[in-house]
Amino acid sequence: MRKKKVAPKKVVRKKTVKKPVRKKVVAKKKIVRKKRVKVVPVISEIRAEESKYYTPKAEHQHFKEKKGFEFPSRYNECKIVAMVRDPYWIYCYWEVNFKPEGAVCLRINNVDNWEYFDIETGSADNWFINVPHSNTTYCIDLGYKTADGRFVLIARSNWVTTPLDRPSDVIDEKWTIPDWNKIYELSGGGKYGRSSADLSSPGKKFRR
Amino acid sequence: MEKGYLSLILHAHLPFVRHPEYEDFLEEKWLYEAITETYIPLLKVFDKLVEDGVDFRITMTMSPTLLSMLLDPLLIKRYVRHLEKLIGLSFREIKHNHHNPPFLAIAQMYNRNFEEILELFTGRYRSNLPQAFKRLQDLGKLEIITCAATHCFLPLQEIYRPAIRAQIKTAADHYEKIFGRRPRGIWLPECGFQPGDDRILMEEGIKFFITDSHGVLHASPLPKYGIFAPIYCESGVAAFGRDIESSRAVWSAEEGYPGHPDYREFYRGIEEIKYCRITGEVPLENKEPYVREWAVSRAAEHAGNFMFNREKQIEHLNGFLGIKPIVISPYDAELFGHWWYEGPEWINFLIRKIYYDQKTIKLLTPFEYLEMNPENQVSTPSLSSWGFKGYAEVWLEGSNAWIYRHLHKAAERMIELAKNYSGNTRALNQAARELMLLQSSDWAFIMKTGTCVPYAVKRTKDHLERFTRLYEQIKAGTVDEHFLSDIESKDNIFPDIDYRVYAS
Numbered sequence: 123m124r125k126k127k128v129a130p131k132k133v134v135r136k137k138t139v140k141k142p143v144r145k146k147v148v149a150k151k152k153i154v155r156k157k158r159v160k161v162v163p164v165i166s167e168i169r170a171e172e173s174k175y176y177t178p179k180a181e182h183q184h185f186k187e188k189k190g191f192e193f194p195s196r197y198n199e200c201k202i203v204a205m206v207r208d209p210y211w212i213y214c215y216w217e218v219n220f221k222p223e224g225a226v227c228l229r230i231n232n233v234d235n236w237e238y239f240d241i242e243t244g245s246a247d248n249w250f251i252n253v254p255h256s257n258t259t260y261c262i263d264l265g266y267k268t269a270d271g272r273f274v275l276i277a278r279s280n281w282v283t284t285p286l287d288r289p290s291d292v293i294d295e296k297w298t299i300p301d302w303n304k305i306y307e308l309s310g311g312g313k314y315g316r317s318s319a320d321l322s323s324p325g326k327k328f329r330r
Numbered sequence: 331m332e333k334g335y336l337s338l339i340l341h342a343h344l345p346f347v348r349h350p351e352y353e354d355f356l357e358e359k360w361l362y363e364a365i366t367e368t369y370i371p372l373l374k375v376f377d378k379l380v381e382d383g384v385d386f387r388i389t390m391t392m393s394p395t396l397l398s399m400l401l402d403p404l405l406i407k408r409y410v411r412h413l414e415k416l417i418g419l420s421f422r423e424i425k426h427n428h429h430n431p432p433f434l435a436i437a438q439m440y441n442r443n444f445e446e447i448l449e450l451f452t453g454r455y456r457s458n459l460p461q462a463f464k465r466l467q468d469l470g471k472l473e474i475i476t477c478a479a480t481h482c483f484l485p486l487q488e489i490y491r492p493a494i495r496a497q498i499k500t501a502a503d504h505y506e507k508i509f510g511r512r513p514r515g516i517w518l519p520e521c522g523f524q525p526g527d528d529r530i531l532m533e534e535g536i537k538f539f540i541t542d543s544h545g546v547l548h549a550s551p552l553p554k555y556g557i558f559a560p561i562y563c564e565s566g567v568a569a570f571g572r573d574i575e576s577s578r579a580v581w582s583a584e585e586g587y588p589g590h591p592d593y594r595e596f597y598r599g600i601e602e603i604k605y606c607r608i609t610g611e612v613p614l615e616n617k618e619p620y621v622r623e624w625a626v627s628r629a630a631e632h633a634g635n636f637m638f639n640r641e642k643q644i645e646h647l648n649g650f651l652g653i654k655p656i657v658i659s660p661y662d663a664e665l666f667g668h669w670w671y672e673g674p675e676w677i678n679f680l681i682r683k684i685y686y687d688q689k690t691i692k693l694l695t696p697f698e699y700l701e702m703n704p705e706n707q708v709s710t711p712s713l714s715s716w717g718f719k720g721y722a723e724v725w726l727e728g729s730n731a732w733i734y735r736h737l738h739k740a741a742e743r744m745i746e747l748a749k750n751y752s753g754n755t756r757a758l759n760q761a762a763r764e765l766m767l768l769q770s771s772d773w774a775f776i777m778k779t780g781t782c783v784p785y786a787v788k789r790t791k792d793h794l795e796r797f798t799r800l801y802e803q804i805k806a807g808t809v810d811e812h813f814l815s816d817i818e819s820k821d822n823i824f825p826d827i828d829y830r831v832y833a834s
Binding site for chain 2: 170171172173174175176177184185187190191193194197203205206207208209211213215217248250280282283285286287288289290292293294296297298299302304305306308309310311
């Protein structure tokens with residue numbers, strides 16, 4: 123059976139004002155992969171969604187590991203890959219297969235207006251980047267800074283778009299909404315991401 | 331006439347765990363426990379409803395990895411062996427508790443239960459649970475939907491779209507072979523949706539998927555009915571948003587039904603024989619004996635409460651929105667029975683109460699809703715998941731971010747192989763299997779939760795190693811036959827996989 127699709131006829135954009143991109147580094151977090159993995163199965167912390175992976179005796183390794191293969195530390199290439207973690211964080215990892223003539227640096231570009239900010243990363247090969255805007259497309263340049271402050275590009279990442287962290291400003295004329303706030307509230311709006319793990323505040327509505 | 335609809339969605343999934351190289355393997359128990367405590371109890375409930383003429387609708391994911399294990403002769407054999415051992419254990423427990431009446435009654439309950447499960451599994455279900463679920467689908471009571479082939483969290487594979495297509499197409503083909511038609515719906519692993527992935531779903535004939543609430547609430551343009559009606563993506567595939575209110579009632583550890591003191595305690599016990607009830611906020615050793623009658627009547631009460639709340643919710647929404655709303659309530663299937671021992675009873679009571687006791691709500695599948703209401707708003711859902719904080723953080727954080735460098739490299743290499751090499755089809759297909767097993771989101775999830783991390787690391791390593799060796803051998807034109815046969819016999823998932831999907 124064919125669906126009748128109703129295309130939005132007219133799109134009304136309400137707000138288009140954007141804040142300028144902050145030039146400073148907002149936050150950063152570096153991960154170092156632990157060679158030896160610690161196992162901490164605190165029983166009381168295991169929740170419903172984890173219970174299917176629960177085996178009382180599996181806390182310690184119970185299988186033999188043959189020696190030989192290790193995760194490669196590098197793939198001998200110059201490359202940077204970006205991934206979206208949430209509306210304000212992008213993760214990227216990279217590799218450089220030569221010795222750059224300066225400190226390795228990430229340039230985070232907002233591709234809507236090509237404003238950018240830089241992060242110096244030292245000897246790291248991955249980074250969580252706090253970005254200023256949700257619903258915005260970014261790409262990250264991997265490069266190094268020369269002694270006179272020039273940025274030399276080594277590789278450019280894929281483009282990634284952070285998701286909207288709030289309801290859209292775009293209204294479809296054919297589907298106008300008399301009282302969005304009420305619908306948002308009834309839909310549990312503002313409490314997104316409440317999976318089994320963090321449903322903390324009980325809704326009072328409809329409860330006996 | 332009903333005022334709205336309730337769609338119960340049970341997501342049944344376990345990662346592919348099969349170790350013929352070991353006589354016994356601890357993590358294979360995940361499957362055995364889920365069969366005994368969840369899948370067969372649910373089948374029992376559904377079969378009895380059919381027998382009693384109670385009409386119902388349930389939507390259920392059966393992930394391709396789970397289906398593969400349920401159909402695997404070695405795991406079936408091992409399951410029966412496991413169950414026989416459990417029955418032996420339950421006899422010993424009966425003997426052991428001979429002078430301890432409350433515990434004796436519980437041991438006897440488990441003994442009867444295991445004996446019945448064994449009889450059902452080998453008898454009525456002929457060791458083929460997917461066929462038992464298919465029967466319910468063919469009767470129109472159950473809508474079985476698919477999942478990504480190995481439960482890959484798709485938004486984190488965005489840079490290699492052929493790998494996403496491979497996950498979806500392999501799953502849909504696998505489904506078709508078992509259930510005799512294309513899947514109409516999909517459970518995107520962890521509800522992980524990235525705009526644009528819907529096009530791949532459309533190409534495979536999939537009509538709908540589920541997102542978390544904010545996937546729809548943050549859709550653009552603004553969705554007129556919030557999460558209480560589906561929206562169409564540009565591709566024409568419908569997205570249904572999860573209802574928070576009804577989710578909380580079952581999922582929540584604190585206020586949800588499963589935390590009630592009368593229900594069975596998950597932790598204390600021997601194997602699947604657990605003697606205590608939750609009792610309250612007391613140490614494990616002070617838990618009191620389980621009383622089956624109390625627990626069952628509590629499940630009935632909670633089913634009544636759930637129904638009452640949905641009636642009120644739907645009545646209110648109907649008045650306010652002026653449409654018949656659909657309330658989407660998805661849960662992990664393993665929650666029912668494995669975690670919440672009385673969960674299948676709760677579903678049983680809920681369905682019967684809805685059928686007999688009220689006229690406000692009707693159980694419906696998302697597909698039936700679309701057939702009845704083909705006109706829906708077009709709007710693009712936002713990137714989202716149902717994991718903690720609503721996005722990708724569970725699978726991309728300090729404990730597990732390091733894997734993506736390897737996962738992406740393997741996907742890139744698989745695409746390279748599919749585009750440039752042919753000839754050794756067996757090796758190329760096996761490479762595709764290894765890549766898919768490597769991509770299971772379960773490994774990253776386990777690394778984060780810390781329950782059996784060495785195993786998750788082992789699996790990541792094993793599949794990367796096997797893939798990498800095959801990649802190198804295929805490129806060199808010298809595939810080690812012995813090695814290939816060995817991993818084909820271990821990682822025997824998707825016998826009909828076609829590596830060429832990575833070239834598209």
